[in-house]
Structures are given as structure tokens and as C-alpha cells.
Amino acid sequence: MTDQEASVLEANYEKQPKLKFYSLDNAGVLYTAIASSRMSTVYRMTVGLCEAVDPVILQKALEQIIHRFPYFQVTLKRGVFWYYYEHTEAIPEVEEETFYPCKTMRQRQRKTFPFRVLYYRSYIHIEFNHSICDGSGGLKFLQTLLIEYFKEKKGIIPENLGKSMDILSDVDPREYEDSFKVYYKEGVPPPPESKKVFHFPFKLLDKGEYLLLTGIVPVDPLLALARKYGCTLTQFMLALYFESIQEYIQNSEMSEKKKHRQKIAINVPVDLRRMFPSITLRNFFISLNPEIDLALGFYTREEIIEQIKGYMGLYMNEKNINRYISRNVRNEQFIILRIIPLWVKKLIMPVIYKRYGERGYTSGLSNLGNVTFPDEITPYIKSLEVFPPPSVESRLKLVMVSYNKNLSLSFGKTTGETVIEKIFFRKIRQLGIHVKIETNKR
Amino acid sequence: MAYCPKCGVEVERDTKNCPLCDCPLPDVDEIQDPQGHKYPQAINTYHEDHLGKKNKAIFSIGIIVLSLLVILGVVYLVYPWNHALIKYIAVADLTVFAVVFFSLGYLKPRYNFLGAYLTALVATLCIYLISGSQNSWYFNYAVPIATLIYFDISIFMFVFKHTRHRSQLIYIPTNLILFAIVFAIGLDSIISLNFWGILHLTWSLIVAVSGICIIALLQGIYHRIPEKTRIMLKKKMHV
Numbered sequence: 001m002t003d004q005e006a007s008v009l010e011a012n013y014e015k016q017p018k019l020k021f022y023s024l025d026n027a028g029v030l031y032t033a034i035a036s037s038r039m040s041t042v043y044r045m046t047v048g049l050c051e052a053v054d055p056v057i058l059q060k061a062l063e064q065i066i067h068r069f070p071y072f073q074v075t076l077k078r079g080v081f082w083y084y085y086e087h088t089e090a091i092p093e094v095e096e097e098t099f100y101p102c103k104t105m106r107q108r109q110r111k112t113f114p115f116r117v118l119y120y121r122s123y124i125h126i127e128f129n130h131s132i133c134d135g136s137g138g139l140k141f142l143q144t145l146l147i148e149y150f151k152e153k154k155g156i157i158p159e160n161l162g163k164s165m166d167i168l169s170d171v172d173p174r175e176y177e178d179s180f181k182v183y184y185k186e187g188v189p190p191p192p193e194s195k196k197v198f199h200f201p202f203k204l205l206d207k208g209e210y211l212l213l214t215g216i217v218p219v220d221p222l223l224a225l226a227r228k229y230g231c232t233l234t235q236f237m238l239a240l241y242f243e244s245i246q247e248y249i250q251n252s253e254m255s256e257k258k259k260h261r262q263k264i265a266i267n268v269p270v271d272l273r274r275m276f277p278s279i280t281l282r283n284f285f286i287s288l289n290p291e292i293d294l295a296l297g298f299y300t301r302e303e304i305i306e307q308i309k310g311y312m313g314l315y316m317n318e319k320n321i322n323r324y325i326s327r328n329v330r331n332e333q334f335i336i337l338r339i340i341p342l343w344v345k346k347l348i349m350p351v352i353y354k355r356y357g358e359r360g361y362t363s364g365l366s367n368l369g370n371v372t373f374p375d376e377i378t379p380y381i382k383s384l385e386v387f388p389p390p391s392v393e394s395r396l397k398l399v400m401v402s403y404n405k406n407l408s409l410s411f412g413k414t415t416g417e418t419v420i421e422k423i424f425f426r427k428i429r430q431l432g433i434h435v436k437i438e439t440n441k442r
Numbered sequence: 443m444a445y446c447p448k449c450g451v452e453v454e455r456d457t458k459n460c461p462l463c464d465c466p467l468p469d470v471d472e473i474q475d476p477q478g479h480k481y482p483q484a485i486n487t488y489h490e491d492h493l494g495k496k497n498k499a500i501f502s503i504g505i506i507v508l509s510l511l512v513i514l515g516v517v518y519l520v521y522p523w524n525h526a527l528i529k530y531i532a533v534a535d536l537t538v539f540a541v542v543f544f545s546l547g548y549l550k551p552r553y554n555f556l557g558a559y560l561t562a563l564v565a566t567l568c569i570y571l572i573s574g575s576q577n578s579w580y581f582n583y584a585v586p587i588a589t590l591i592y593f594d595i596s597i598f599m600f601v602f603k604h605t606r607h608r609s610q611l612i613y614i615p616t617n618l619i620l621f622a623i624v625f626a627i628g629l630d631s632i633i634s635l636n637f638w639g640i641l642h643l644t645w646s647l648i649v650a651v652s653g654i655c656i657i658a659l660l661q662g663i664y665h666r667i668p669e670k671t672r673i674m675l676k677k678k679m680h681v
Contacts, residue, residue, distance in 0.1 A: 037488060048480075100484040106491070120482055208488025212481075213461060215451070422449065422462040429450040436452040439461040440481035 022071055022085040026180035026328050027283035028131035032076070032083040033349035037207050038414065040104040041130045041389050043399075044212075045142050046123055048383035053119040054153060059094045061148035062117055066092060068167040069141060071176035071281065072132060075112055076105075081342055085114070085132070094119060100210050101440065102390055102412070105129050117145070122382075124149075130283070130389055135368050135399075136271050137281030139386075140165055143373060150377045158374030172279065179278040180329050183322075190327035191320070194289060194360025198249065198262040200395045202415035210390045211413045213439040215425050216383070219407040221433050231305050234367040235312065237400055237409070238266060239304040241365055242292055244424040246299060265291035267361040267394070272325075275318055286324040288315055289361050358393035368401040378404065388412040396420055416441075454480065496546045507539040529572045537565040555599075559592040582636050590628035594621060612664040616657050623653040 024032060031041045066073050073092075074085035090111040097120040106112055114132040118125040126145070128138045143164035150156045205211065219233070226236035245264050252259070269285045278284055290311040292299050299307070314320075331337065337345075368386055372378075385408040388397035395415040401408050411421055425435050444453050444467055446460035456479065459466055511532060518528050544557040563585065570580035598621045605613040623646075630646035667675070 037492075097482055098485055099487055101481075103487065104491075121478060121480070123480060206486065206488070208486040208491075209484075418462050418464070425451055425462060426449055434452065435450075437461050438454055438480055440484060441461060442483060 020087050022074060022087075022176060023178075024083060024085065024131055025178040025282045025284075026332050027134070027285070029082060029332055030349070030353070031129070031131040033345050034353045035104070035131075036350060037104060038204075038392050039350075039390060040102050040210075042102040042105060042127050043130055043135065043138070043389045044101050044125055044127045044387040044412075045135075045138055046125050046383075046385040046387070047142065047146065047381060048385075049122045049124065050380050050382050052122050053124055055094055055096070055119055057152045058117065058119060058124065058145075058149055061145055061152050062094060063091055064152075065141075065144050065148050065165075065167050068144070068165055068169075068171070069281075070171060072113070072115060072141065074114065074132075076114060076129075076131070078342060081338060081340070081345075083131075083342070088113075092117065096120060097123075097125060100208060101125070101212055101387065102127060102210050103208070115141075133281050134269075134271075134283045134285050135366065135386060136273060136284075139163075139368065139371060140281060143371075146373060146377060146381065150380060154380075156376045158376045160374055162372055162374050164374075174279050175281050177278075177280050178282060179272065179276065179280045179284040180325055182278070183272075183276050184325055184329040185322050186326070188322050188326040190330070191323045193356070194265070195263065196359050197265045197291065198245070198362050199393060200362070200415065200417075200420070202395050202417040204392065204395065205414055205416055209414075211416065211439065211441050212387050213411045213413065213418070213421055213437065213441070214385050215409040215421070215428070216436045216438070217407050217409065217428060217433055219402045219405055221431075222407060222428075225431060229302070229305050231309055233402075233407075234268070234365075234400075235305060235308045237367075238268065238290065238308055238365055239301055240427055241266060241363070241398060241424060242299070242304045242308075243301055244420055244427060245362060246292070246294065247423050248420055249294065250298060260295050260297075262294045263291055264294070265289045265361045267364040269364070269366045270316065270321070272321065275321060286321060286328070287361075287364075288312070354393060358391065361394060363394045364388060364391075364397040366397075366399045368399065370402045372403070384408065385410045390414050496548070500543060500546060503539060503542050507535055510535050526572055530569065533565055533568045533572070537561060555592075555595070559588060562588050583632065586632045587629070590625065590632065594624045594628065597621075597624060609664060612660050616660055619653045619657055623650045626650065 035041045070087065071085075073088060073090075075088045075090075077084055077086045088111060090113075092113045092115070094117045097118040105114065105116075114129040115138075116127050118127065124146075126138065126142050128141075133141075140163060143162065144167065147158060147161065147164055148167065222236065223233055226233045229236060229239075231239070242264060249259055249262055249264075267287045267289055269287045272278065272284045272286065273280075276284075288311070290308050292304060292307055340348075366386075366388065371384055373381055381404075383406065384401055384403035386399045386401045387410045388399050390412060391397060392414060396411055396413050399410050399412070401410075409424075425437065428435050444455060444457060445451065446453060446463065446465060446467060448465045449460055449462045451460075451462065453460060453467065457467060458469075514528050514532050514535070517523060518525065540561040541558060544554045544561065547554055549557065566580060566584040566588070570584070598617055601617050601620065602613075605617070626646040626649040627643065630643050631641055634640065634642040634644070666672075
């Protein structure tokens with residue numbers, strides 16, 4: 001960084017409005033209330049570089065960019081009724097990875113951040129607490145960090161910053177707004193309640209443990225197949241995942257009658273920035289739950305795809321999404337819930353979440369789409385993966401993200417069983433597509 | 443490059459078993475991967491993180507217990523007050539500390555439970571000795587009832603551990619009823635042995651029979667009645 005740039009950065013930092021206090025956004029309120037030793041609500045993004053990571057330069061890059069993200073330079077504090085984030089002057093530090101992924105973030109401690117930057121050999125991991133931002137905001141931070149890292153290491157200054165943040169620009173207050181409240185419409189009726197669906201009966205791992213399993217597949221043949229079936233890539237992968245869970249139920253030891261009593265639903269988060277003109281880096285998504293009911297019989301792949309396409313066509317539109325937003329905001333603004341002290345909320349929220357939230361879906365599949373880095377640094381970045389936060393009720397969750405013609409299908413698991421992944425990846429192999437598996441299980 | 447012959451997927455170089463199907467992989471690649479494993483051998487810090495909190499709790503309670511003991515000691519020595527009462531308070535004080543220690547789970551669950559049982563026995567023995575009672579209620583009632591509860595809860599935990607992933611609507615009531623039946627029979631036996639000197643079960647049999655009927659009904663609903671019996675019932679009971 002030149003002296004001129006450094007002085008601009010410093011001047012910008014001085015004139016930035018310094019908020020001391022950030023209230024949590026609508027999803028953040030829920031995530032902090034349900035966090036426990038098993039549900040850390042921390043998700044991970046992993047970047048594989050072509051050479052070993054230099055921790056000194058990574059630290060320097062982090063220090064350069066953190067001032068551009070004042071809403072992430074915060075520490076979680078307890079209020080009487082809600083948690084809140086408070087600005088801290090401390091600087092986050094990069095650490096070498098030694099613990100299990102997505103480890104619980106100790107709250108109520110000064111100088112702890114809602115994210116951590118880790119490195120191990122040629123991999124950089126960023127773990128974000130879901131209460132501060134969703135995958136889209138996290139990716140923006142990651143892209144900015146990588147650009148700064150290569151600027152420091154190799155002197156590369158990309159011409160086109162793409163979706164990353166320009167660290168010399170001013171902070172826009174819309175970057176940390178709670179978009180749920182901005183786009184909330186009064187008087188919209190809530191969506192129908194979810195019903196209980198099939199949950200994996202697998203044995204849980206010990207508390208604190210979390211397993212990751214990634215399958216790396218080339219994206220082009222999958223896209224071609226999706227086109228052949230007349231659907232999008234997300235819908236095609238969703239169909240394969242539905243099919244795998246259905247096959248698991250078909251082969252399980254349940255009685256035939258019980259098999260036909262099961263419903264499979266998969267939670268699919270939708271990034272609302274595509275529908276609303278929001279530029280927030282905080283949470284801004286809602287989840288849809290496409291489902292298949294085995295009481296109607298077992299489904300073929302074509303039938304599942306038709307079912308998903310129909311569901312998405314019916315529900316993925318602004319009018320219907322408004323119902324979810326207004327339900328979420330109304331729940332948060334419900335006066336009786338607001339005046340309950342925080343420690344009581346911490347006791348009852350996990351139960352409510354289990355009853356009304358996780359009960360309604362078997363697993364989750366989140367697609368972060370195709371991620372690109374500026375052309376100048378792409379040759380140095382080998383892979384990108386994103387892992388979901390650990391969850392008890394849905395012991396297996398899937399996140400897909402594509403980068404550089406490869407699709408990473410990353411499972412995060414609170415169980416040691418691999419039967420679903422086995423069926424799922426064997427299905428992809430049967431389609432004639434190459435799969436490479438990587439895991440942290442030893 | 444290593445491949446799993448069953449799944450057909452490529453795996454990392456130094457992998458011994460397929461991460462999907464656990465099938466052992468032939469060691470074809472002698473050369474170690476220069477980049478090494480992608481993840482380090484992870485450390486689980488859950489117990490360490492929680493040990494700090496537990497230590498804080500036990501330390502604060504320990505200080506309170508200790509100060510109370512000192513105060514009681516001083517009162518006992520210098521102030522002519524009700525000595526028996528002071529002893530009772532001291533026993534209660536130590537018992538609370540022991541119970542908190544065992545409930546914080548420093549030891550393995552079964553040792554914690556055993557510790558709690560022994561604490562109950564020792565505490566009642568102390569009360570028995572301090573009161574200088576003429577009848578032997580400690581040996582006749584306190585020890586058998588404590589032992590009965592200890593074994594009853596052990597059985598309950600064992601059954602619960604093996605059925606917890608089945609339908610909770612069926613198995614939790616079943617286990618609770620089983621617990622109540624064992625407890626009722628045990629208590630009735632203890633009372634009758636002490637009262638009449640012989641084993642003479644009365645009210646506990648009613649509890650047992652009705653309890654078993656409810657269990658049979660619940661399990662019948664869950665596992666379904668055997669095919670033969672169902673056909674027989676259908677023939678006999680048709681309307």
C-alpha cells in the first residue's frame with residue numbers, strides 16, 4: 001500500500017460515522033437466542049490457495065480491511081432484553097487452525113469478534129457467526145480480504161474489483177441496515193405453519209465435534225444435465241438430495257406402512273438481495289421448504305424435479321416472500337416476547353425453534369451461486385468451499401458453491417454416519433461425473 | 443490419485459479408508475502428498491471450556507460452605523447454644539456441597555450417581571446418630587428406601603438409554619410407568635417386612651397390574667399386535 005493510499009484510508013476512517021451500538025437484525029436475534037454448545041450458529045468459508053498461506057501478510061491484510069467493515073469490528077454484549085453488538089477498538093488476529101470447525105464463539109467476552117480468520121497450510125478459513133451476517137455478506141468480506149492479501153503479497157492491484165468492497169470508499173449506512181425491517185409490509189398474512197417431517201435417526205457426535213465432507217465435481221456436465229431436465233442447477237441438486245434421502249428411507253428397516261408415513265422437506269434459503277434493492281451485509285434471507293410426501297408413493301427423479309419446479313414457481317415471488325418477511329418481523333416485534341428478560345428467552349427460544357423451526361425440515365441445502373474473484377488473482381486461488389453451521393435436529397446439511405468450473409458440495413455433520421452422502425455421491429458418479437471427496441474425519 | 447472401488451469417487455492421497463463407505467483402499471501411492479492433509483488433527487475444547495465455568499461454581503459454593511462451617515465451629519465452641527441443631531446445620535451444609543459436586547459432573551455419570559446415593563446414606567446416618575433415636579429407622583427404612591431408589595433409577599436410565607431414539611410418545615410413558623411399578627413394589631415390600639415381618643404385597647399389586655396393562659396397550663399400539671392375534675380378534679369382535 002502506498003503512503004497516499006494509507007493517508008486516504010486513515011482520513012476515511014476518521015470521518016466514518018462511529019456507531020457504538022448495533023442492534024441485531026431479525027435473523028440475528030434468533031441465532032443468538034438459540035446458540036448452544038451443539039448449535040454454534042457459526043458457518044465456515046474455506047479458500048484453497050496454490051501455495052502456503054503467509055500468516056504475517058494475512059494479518060496485515062486483515063488489519064487493512066477491518067476499518068472498512070466497522071459493523072464487523074464489534075463484540076457481542078448482553079442487554080436486559082436482547083443481545084447487541086458494541087464497537088470495539090481491538091483488532092482481530094489470524095490464528096492457525098487447531099480446533100474442530102465452526103467451534104462455538106465465546107460470547108460476553110471483551111475483544112472477541114463475531115468472526116475468526118484461520119489458516120492451515122494452503123487454506124484460509126473464515127468463520128462467521130450467523131448472527132452478524134449471512135453467506136452473501138461473508139463472501140464479500142472474504143473477497144475483499146483475498147484481494148488485499150494478494151495486493152500485499154504479490155503487489156497485484158486488480159482493475160475490476162467485482163463484488164468485493166473498495167476499502168478506500170466510504171461506509172454506506174445501508175450496508176448495516178436491517179433490511180427485514182426496511183422491506184417489511186404491514187398487514188400481510190403469515191405463511192402456513194410447517195408440519196413435522198422425517199429427521200435422520202443418526203447417533204450424535206460428542207459435543208464440540210463437527211465433521212465436514214466435501215465432494216468436488218465439475219460444474220459443466222451437471223449444468224448440461226440440469227438443462228436436459230429443464231431445471232436450474234440448484235433444483236437439480238435438490239432433486240438428487242431428495243432422491244438420496246428417499247432411497248435411504250426405502251432401504252431402512254422401517255415397516256412399509258411407516259415408510260409411507262414420512263415426509264421429506266429440505267430447507268432452501270433464498271437470498272433476498274436478488275429480489276429487493278438491498279446492499280446490506282447483515283442477514284437478509286428467508287427459507288423455503290419444498291417437500292415430498294411419501295404417502296403419495298415413492299417419487300422418480302423427474303417427478304421430484306417437477307414437484308420442486310412447481311413449488312418454486314408458486315412460492316418464489318415477491319408477494320409470497322413478503323409473507324415470510326412480515327411473519328419474521330412481526331414475531332420479533334411481538335410485545336410479550338420483547339419484554340421477556342434475555343435469560344428467560346435463552347431458556348425458551350431453543351424449544352420454540354425446535355418446535356416451529358427445525359421440526360419442519362429434514363435437512364438444508366443452500367446455494368451460494370457462482371463466486372468469482374478478479375481475473376488477476378484467480379490463478380492463485382485453487383478452490384472455494386462453504387460449510388453450514390452445525391445443527392442437532394437436521395444432523396446433516398449441505399451447502400453448494402461453484403468457483404472456477406468446479407462445484408463444491410459441502411456437508412456439515414453432527415453425526416459420524418455417512419450413508420446419505422454415500423448414496424448422494426454414488427448417484428452423481430452414476431451420472432458419469434467425476435467426484436473428489438475431502439473430509440476432516442481421521 | 444486414489445479411488446474407492448465401491449463408490450468410484452476420488453479421495454485424498456494418504457487416505458486409508460473411503461470416507462463414504464469406509465472400504466479399505468489399496469496403498470497404491472508410495473509418495474506422500476507434499477501438501478499434506480487438508481485439515482489438522484482437531485482438538486475438542488468443549489470439556490476444557492466448560493471446566494472453567496464448573497470450577498468457578500464449585501469454588502464459590504466451596505467458600506460459602508467453608509465459611510458457614512467456620513462460623514458453626516466458633517458458635518459451637520464459644521456460645522452455649524443448641525448443639526444438636528448446630529450439628530444438623532453442619533451436616534446439611536456438607537451434604538449440599540457434595541450434591542453440587544456430583545451434579546456438576548466431574549466424574550463419569552455412573553460414579554456421580556453412586557456418589558449422590560452414598561451422600562444420602564451418610565447424611566441420614568449422621569442425622570440418625572445425632573438424634574440418638576431409640577428405634578432403628580435408619581436400617582429399617584432409610585437404607586432400603588435409598589437403595590431401592592438407586593436401583594430403580596439405574597434401571598430407568600438403562601432402559602431409557604436403549605430406547606431414547608424410538609417414539610418418545612410411547613417410550614417415555616412406558617419407562618415412567620415401569621419406574622413407578624418397581625418403586626411401588628419395593629416400597630410395599632419394605633413396609634410389609636418391617637410391619638408384619640413377612641412379605642405381603644397389597645396396594646402395589648394394583649399399581650403393577652394396571653401399569654402393565656397400560657404398557658401393553660402402548661407397546662401394542664406401537665409394535666402392532668401379532669398378525670395371528672389380530673385376525674382372531676377381528677373375527678371374534680366384528681360388528
